[in-house]
Amino acid sequence: MRECIVYKPIGVIRSGHTKPEETPIQPVYSEGYQGRAEVFPEFAAGLRDLEGFSHIYLVYHMHRADRPRLAVKPFLQDVERGIVATRAPCRPNPIGLSVVRLVCREGNVLHLDAVDVLDGTPLLDIKPYTARFDRIEGTRNGWQDEVDEETARLRGRRGK
């Protein structure tokens, strides 16, 4: 139950983001930042039919995350929170999750918009985002509901 789990990247994420501190914190604050998921050729056949989806989940290894901490101040608020109540990268397992827009597929390359991922990030999985499974109505959003939209946008885009 406490055994190590080993994954191998299925590709790499390419973007214009090279500095963590200048990278938007979520796709919703990354409008206009294009990028690519370059899937290794041996997995290309697994991408078939993905182009029917307008949005996809990228699941990735945040290779440049700071060492794990159990309490952090999230990007959107200056109040310390438990790490798993935030989306901060310095998690026990630095697994990243982003819902990005799939512009088109060219063979084993996915062209993406609204990319909030650092260039060179190892890609672990891709999943289709579907309204049926993933769009949840009427949620309570914890401390996030304390943050107004304007503040969230300014902080989320890193001031840009």
Place this chain on the structure above:
Amino acid sequence: MRECIVYKPIGVIRSGHTKPEETPIQPVYSEGYQGRAEVFPEFAAGLRDLEGFSHIYLVYHMHRADRPRLAVKPFLQDVERGIVATRAPCRPNPIGLSVVRLVCREGNVLHLDAVDVLDGTPLLDIKPYTARFDRIEGTRNGWQDEVDEETARLRGRRGK
């Protein structure tokens, strides 16, 4: 770039699901199936503030997934699709993702509803589900849009 990535579970998921073939395929088809995320005590401090959120992502290792395949027939449709255009478990990296309802937190134990995860599944990460980041409107949903709601529900619940 092709280096192995090693994670350690932060806990274990408990549920009444012991047979993969009788386990609902997504939380949306798991209404009434309760479960728990038992987080190991050394990570308990990282759960603080999570109880403010009505829904959370569980990120987990699908330890009983079949060997990876690049083409599969998804649970909801008898047409072969590329693996990453589906949510089937037999992925190159069998990372599971479920948006479940957080009923309450009791120390290091999260009580959950709408659980579609097999009992004993290693937990890798938890993230808060937030309307701001995760509820995407107006998506195109590829082959899933071909499946009517009644069929999806029947198949998704495994006929129950």
